[in-house]
Amino acid sequence: MLFPDRSTARTADALPSWNDGATKQALVRFVAAVTTEGGPQFVAPPERVAVFDNDGTLWAEQPLYFQLAFALDRIKALAPQHPEWNDKEPFASLLKGDVQGALAGGEPAIFQVVMATHAEVTTEEFEKIVRAWIATAKHPKTGRPYTKMVYQPMLELLAWLRAHGFKTFIVSGGGVEFMRVFSDRIYGVPPEQVIGSTGRMKFELRDGTPVLVKVPEIDFIDDKAGKPVGIQQHIGRRPIAAFGNSDGDLQMLQYTTAGPGARLALIVHHTDAEREWAYDRHSPVGRLDEALNEARAKGWTVVDMKADWKRIFPAD
């Protein structure tokens, strides 16, 4: 494979928060391979599609998904309009501050919380609500805004791929209307390149003005086997590079690597209890078990956060 020194230097410089080592080398080698004109693994720019999970891959996800933190704050804000919640789970526990108790109801409880906080508003109203929350809410452990809990090495990676002709997409289990509020500003990924879970919407004329109303029904869950489906529905091309961190990303990584030519599959392994969190096979949030086995069996790139990342967050 053609691998010019000059290109290596240029690309390596663009990833200052990545320690030198096998992981960074795998990234640089892949990008050199697919962008070297005349090389055996060259990929034309329109086919340079890279997909990124969000929670745990581009920003943190502990102690609980940030969108769930939004939903819990929203429950508190809406409580005065819902006196019935005082006697109704999971709302009653939440309003008493017992998050663990509320979430003990599992998926049905989470579903109720999400529907109560993500529907019965227009898409424009919802955007304003998220915008106001993300501007002021703080992470419970670090006290930083959630938008500062993004991974500096991944921001560099996004920019570096785009500088090499890649189109970067987010493909996440999070709600698409939630992520789009800040994806452009914090990741440089415009709304039309964000794929996520969706609720149903209804077109209505309100006093002659057309609005889209969010209906309390799930339309699509962009997780696990849903991720390749979401990719095909929105992009219509198979990515050549995929980045994830949990079992929810396994099928996206399988789908990406099953195409011909050079492929990159990367898993962010959370191994740094000091600077971030350390978790994998037994974590209720971002469980990484089956996908870690497959990564090892297939030689996918696994980021050891503690060893591979010089910096975790931009402020570090």
Place this chain on the structure above:
Amino acid sequence: MLFPDRSTARTADALPSWNDGATKQALVRFVAAVTTEGGPQFVAPPERVAVFDNDGTLWAEQPLYFQLAFALDRIKALAPQHPEWNDKEPFASLLKGDVQGALAGGEPAIFQVVMATHAEVTTEEFEKIVRAWIATAKHPKTGRPYTKMVYQPMLELLAWLRAHGFKTFIVSGGGVEFMRVFSDRIYGVPPEQVIGSTGRMKFELRDGTPVLVKVPEIDFIDDKAGKPVGIQQHIGRRPIAAFGNSDGDLQMLQYTTAGPGARLALIVHHTDAEREWAYDRHSPVGRLDEALNEARAKGWTVVDMKADWKRIFPAD
């Protein structure tokens, strides 16, 4: 409004198949307004989203939707594997060449034809099938390939908008997996900017290889009130310009024009029985009735195909 001569000339030259007149002027005026930096109606490039219906707006749709012609050809190709179709409507009529009789069954009949021809294959197999068909099938009236039945003035418009920083999307009732096969080649619209109706898909591992299988169930109909929903789901921004030709585009035009600032809503009115077809309020294909009333009431731009277009098809 600032309206420099130089820009006018440049833009006017890029639309040679449009006759001079009020329609062309409306197009040029709108693009000048939203691209004039410092002007009161300037729109930043990322917000320059333009959405185009396909059937009847970018290519012809008579005597019946081209995708339906594909489905009918596909029924014939599949018939040997389905002896039961000889006694089952709408297939029996179709196989006898009685298209009108078969379609007399209305939407349920069309649904059966679409499901029998668009499902139970992987997305990759389907793409190959469409690619082979579109390369060889000929339009029954003109004898031309369907990909040559595109409107030359609209091709110029697409390219001209892109040259002015617009991102062009197709938002059509047609199947997304069908249109994406040729949208880039014939319109310069890449697959990730095509929004259409979708069938359900299922992720499967076949002998260890991941595939997406098209399941015979409708997922989403991108028509009428579905169009603004499709736009929000895929793009997440409100377009500033929308182009359609039928009542199926009405809600998309309403949604587009309801935003603030300069907006362009355009309807292609099929008025040329000689060079193309003339139809509107009573046509079963591409009916234009309510949207024509609203266009007149609201001052939307209506293309009079006969008067406004110097050429219809590229070969004219």
